[in-house]
Amino acid sequence: xxxxxxxxxxxxxxxxxxxxxxxxxxxxxxxxxxxxxxxxxxxxxxxxxxxxxxxxxxxxxxxxxxxxxxxxxxxxxxxxxxxxxxxxxxxxxxxxxxxxxxxxxxxxxxxxxxxxxxxxxxxxxxxxxxxxxxxxxxxxxxxxxxxxxxxxxxxxxxxxxxxxxxxxxxxxxxxxxxxxxxxxxxxxxxxxxxxxxxxxxxxxxxxxxxxxxxxxxxxxxxxxxxxxxxxxxxxxxxxxxxxxxxxxxxxxxxxxxxxxxxxxxxxxxxxxxxxxxxxxxxxxxxxxxxxxxxx
Amino acid sequence: xxxxxxxxxxxxxxxxxxxxxxxxxxxxxxxxxxxxxxxxxxxxxxxxxxxxxxxxxxxxxxxxxxxxxxxxxxxxxxxxxxxxxxxxxxxxxxxxxxxxxxxxxxxxxxxxxxxxxxxxxxxxxxxxxxxxxxxxxxxxxxxxxxxxxxxxxxxxxxxxxxxxxxxxxxxxxxxxxxxxxxxxxxxxxxxxxxxxxxxxxxxxxxxxxxxxxxxxxxxxxxxxxxxxxxxxxxxxxxxxxxxxxxxxxxxxxxxxxxxxxxxxxxxxxxxxxxxxxxxxxxxxxxxxxxxxxxxxxxxxxxxxxxxxxxxxxxxxxx
Numbered sequence: 001x002x003x004x005x006x007x008x009x010x011x012x013x014x015x016x017x018x019x020x021x022x023x024x025x026x027x028x029x030x031x032x033x034x035x036x037x038x039x040x041x042x043x044x045x046x047x048x049x050x051x052x053x054x055x056x057x058x059x060x061x062x063x064x065x066x067x068x069x070x071x072x073x074x075x076x077x078x079x080x081x082x083x084x085x086x087x088x089x090x091x092x093x094x095x096x097x098x099x100x101x102x103x104x105x106x107x108x109x110x111x112x113x114x115x116x117x118x119x120x121x122x123x124x125x126x127x128x129x130x131x132x133x134x135x136x137x138x139x140x141x142x143x144x145x146x147x148x149x150x151x152x153x154x155x156x157x158x159x160x161x162x163x164x165x166x167x168x169x170x171x172x173x174x175x176x177x178x179x180x181x182x183x184x185x186x187x188x189x190x191x192x193x194x195x196x197x198x199x200x201x202x203x204x205x206x207x208x209x210x211x212x213x214x215x216x217x218x219x220x221x222x223x224x225x226x227x228x229x230x231x232x233x234x235x236x237x238x239x240x241x242x243x244x245x246x247x248x249x250x251x252x253x254x255x256x257x258x259x260x261x262x263x264x265x266x267x268x269x270x271x272x273x274x275x276x277x278x279x280x281x282x283x284x285x286x287x288x289x290x291x292x293x294x295x
Numbered sequence: 296x297x298x299x300x301x302x303x304x305x306x307x308x309x310x311x312x313x314x315x316x317x318x319x320x321x322x323x324x325x326x327x328x329x330x331x332x333x334x335x336x337x338x339x340x341x342x343x344x345x346x347x348x349x350x351x352x353x354x355x356x357x358x359x360x361x362x363x364x365x366x367x368x369x370x371x372x373x374x375x376x377x378x379x380x381x382x383x384x385x386x387x388x389x390x391x392x393x394x395x396x397x398x399x400x401x402x403x404x405x406x407x408x409x410x411x412x413x414x415x416x417x418x419x420x421x422x423x424x425x426x427x428x429x430x431x432x433x434x435x436x437x438x439x440x441x442x443x444x445x446x447x448x449x450x451x452x453x454x455x456x457x458x459x460x461x462x463x464x465x466x467x468x469x470x471x472x473x474x475x476x477x478x479x480x481x482x483x484x485x486x487x488x489x490x491x492x493x494x495x496x497x498x499x500x501x502x503x504x505x506x507x508x509x510x511x512x513x514x515x516x517x518x519x520x521x522x523x524x525x526x527x528x529x530x531x532x533x534x535x536x537x538x539x540x541x542x543x544x545x546x547x548x549x550x551x552x553x554x555x556x557x558x559x560x561x562x563x564x565x566x567x568x569x570x571x572x573x574x575x576x577x578x579x580x581x582x583x584x585x586x587x588x589x590x591x592x593x594x595x596x597x598x599x600x601x602x603x604x605x606x607x608x609x610x611x612x613x
Contacts, residue, residue, distance in 0.1 A: 008507025009416055010523055012514065016419075032414060033421055040428040043488070046456055047443045061453040062462070109341035118334025124342060131349045135598060137549040137571040138591040141578045142352035142359060151351065169344035200333050229436050231552050236579065247438035251556065259446045266439035277434040281427055288496050 051075065051264035058260055071260075078265035081257065086242070087249040088272070094234070094245060095227040097165045102223045103216065105169045110178035111204050115190065125179070128172040143167065144236055163237035164227065174219050177287075181215040182208060218287030221280050228273050360589035376589035380577070386590075388565050389573045393550055395479050396569065400547040404487040404494070405540060411491070412498035413528060426499070430492035437489060441556040444485040445472070449557070472557055475566035482553040482567065490546075494539055501535040502528070541605050545598055551575065570594055 015021045050058060051074050052067040078084060113121050147157045147167075157163040185208060193203045209216070227245075234245040244252065246269040254262045277284060363372045380386055415425055432440060448456045449471035458468040471481045509527045518526060529536070551571040554560060558567035560576070570590065578587030 008510055009502070009505075010413065010510055010520065010528065011417055012510070016417075028414075029418055029420060032418070033425065036425055036428045039488075040431055043443055043448065043456070044431070046447055050447050058447075059452070059454050061459070063454050063456065063459050105340035105344065108337040112334045112337035116330070116334035116337060118331040118338070121334065121338075124338065127350065128341075128345055131345065131353075133602070134349075134353060135545055135549050135594065137551065137574060138595045138598075139349070139352050139356065140574065141584055141587045141591055142356035143348060144578070145359070145584060146347065146352050146355065151347065166344050167348035169341055170349040172345075175341065200337070225434060231436075231438055232575070247436045250442070251438055254442065254556075262442055263446055266436075266442045270435045270439040273434045273436060274431070277431065278427075281430070285426065285430070285496055288493055288500075 047263055048267055051078075051260050051267055053260060055258060055260065074258075074260045074264040075268070077258075078261045078268060081261065082249060082253050082265050084246065084249075084265060084268055087244055087246040088269070090238075090243060091228060091245040091247075092272075094161055094164045095224045097161055098168045098227045099220055099223045101165045101169050102171060102174060103220065106171060106174045106219070107178055107209070107216070108204075110175050110182055111200075111208060113175070114179045114182035115187075115203075115208070116200055125175075128170075128175055130172075131170065132172045140232065140236070143233075147237055158237055159240050159243045164234060167233070168223070168226070174223075177215060177219060178212070181212055185211055214283070214286070217280070217283045221276065221284055222287065225273050225276060356588045356591055359585050360592045363585050372585075376585045377593070380586050380589050380593070385565065385568055385573060389568045389570045392479065392566065392568055393548060393570045396483060396550050397544055397547045399479060399483040400486060401540070401543065403483050404491060404547070405543055407487065408491045408494035409498055409536070412495050412502055413524065415495070416499055416502045426496065429495045432489050433492035435489070437552050438556060440489050441485060441552065444481075444488075445557050448485075449481055472567075473563055475562070475564040478558060478562045478566040482550070482557055485557060486547075486550075486553055494543075497535060497539065498532065501532045505531045537605075537609050541602065544601055548594065548598060 011021075016025045049067050052070040052072065053064070054069060054071050057064060057068060112118060113125050147163050149156060157166075190203050190207055193207055198206070229247075230245070231247050231251075235248045235251070238244055238248065241249075241252070250262060250265045250269060253265070257265075360376055361371060361373060362369050363375065411429065415422065415429075418425070450456070450458065451470045451473050453459060453462055453468060455471070457471065461468050469477050471477050505528065509531065510523055513523045513527050549571050550569040554562060554567040554569050554572050555575075560572060561568045571594075574587045574590050574594070577583045577590060
């Protein structure tokens, strides 16, 4: 994030630097840092260590702050009994495919709408953006009916990764973000390439895409985490135990599995997205705000 | 990297479109057709996906809601599905619960992030750390986070995290998800914890765009901190505040995974049944896809109503 201490906010710098203001500032800062750490990191600590406790220890009052007799066995049980390797692989496979389809098809569409501007382009963009107004739950039933019997082709996509990949391409927000980014790339840069006889595909590949790395990064991160976090749609279209995603798999097993093992599995399921976040937090945070603030 | 360095200025509608990306100046018909075909070739993949998985299901949902499919035979049944859905007593319970959740989430999940953002924006230290903390839960798979709440935080005995904290503070403990009164507040707390990070970051970005001179002027006029928030911060971030209010209403109306995991669906005395859960229930357990589609259409109409009221309210203030 930018070092924006130069701008004036609600309370002036001068006031924060003076005697009483300074004391108040540091007290408040300390309180907020402690409270936020407890509120946002505390439950995660509880989750990771709780899954290390035995069944008796987790039920004892008052609860213990550290596991007295750590049971890594809970994590091993979670890994083996829930077949987490398989579940994680499935989720990773769906996320990778979704990323590929969205990058290729949404980028191509945004490029066309921004730079090639064919007839009816604006009408198509309008129809795409209109889908942002329709809540996902409203579409869930007709989408499911469509996926089990695709129009014209009459193919059943249940348990096929395409049932996850293709609907995610219909993401108006991605197209909007990409198109707006492409709009900001000066046309002159491309006219030169066009004069040299470059095809539209070549222009996209060698001029637009290299300039669009930040936005492509943002779209990629959101594409991957969306698949990782999604629950209801994969639950519906991936009904077999072999094709489940990790969240759905944990939910399916939660009924007959000891509490601590379910939590241990939940911890393992959360590791990939947390790692992605810690690696790419700058891109994620800038992506979040570009979409909304400058609109 | 500063947020503001990301280019993203949209073209104003009044300005003439920049020259087309085509070769040569003469516009022969053949070239025009070919350029259009190229443009559509780039679009076709995404357009097909929208058509099959978004536009068509929208129409299909409305059509389905007036049909009934039994043993592979589909007939038109008029408003029957709607009548059957509305007749179900859980329909009204679900709407009552969902609206209650929406209101509670507006109070907690909407105001809290705004004030958190205002406070965070004042700090000159630990900014990055605090932002990461607030956003961290957003990155967890909701199922993982909700199992944490279900098993550890909302454990109704005194071994539960929340009850242990309440007891240590000498406050009354709660049965959480086992008490019909606490079910909704408990779900709102879990949902806010999981989701508030994005709202905080969006507000923070909006707060950084407020010109400092406005605060300066307000201060010279003798405005205290609270008055500065009311007279400068709120009006300056009004658009974002209104936009997020709408988005949040749409999101909370789709309350689903919280009741499913925390309350095993219906919850104590049906206190957790939501409209979205009812759609799922009708569609995938009672084998009544047509009824579920009708309920979906009702939800769409209610949300459209909200949007209309919202559009009216926001345009009046201008």
